[in-house]
Amino acid sequence: MKLLRWLAAGVLWILAGVVGLLGALLSVTIVLLPLGIPLLLLARKLGALAGGLLLPRAVRxxxxxxxxxxxxxxxxxxxxxxxxxxxxxKSVTDASPAKELSKKAKKKLKPKKKGLGRLTS
The missing domain is CATH 1.20.5 (Single alpha-helices involved in coiled-coils or other helix-helix interfaces)
Structure with missing residues (x-):
């Protein structure tokens, strides 16, 4: 498997070089510049892919x-x-303190009844 990855990386590396050279030649002329720039970007991606094939998965x-x-x-x-x-x-829910916390939280959130009491003037 490693030999196959190295072989594919070599082919991609050569292809990236050829595409990069073609992109550089097309970029020299102003008329073909819109074709040369995307080819240079493609060559860069192919080179990165070839380099990624050479590295182990943990590094990639x-x-x-x-x-x-x-x-x-x-x-x-x-x-x-x-x-x-x-x-x-015990089950997982019995072992967790979530039930106790929820009862305490309900008590805290429960509104207390307050009377108006005496108004002082």
């Missing part, structure tokens, strides 16, 4: 690689927690 997409590793760790932690809760006989 460090954020995706990190998030997949973090996601795997989080999933295994959830699985382990679920297993421990099953052994203890």
């Amino acid at each position: 997409h460090p954020v995706k690689e990190l998030s997949s590793k973090t996601g795997d760790a989080a999933a295994s932690a959830r699985k382990e927690t679920r297993g421990l809760l099953k052994k203890s006989g």
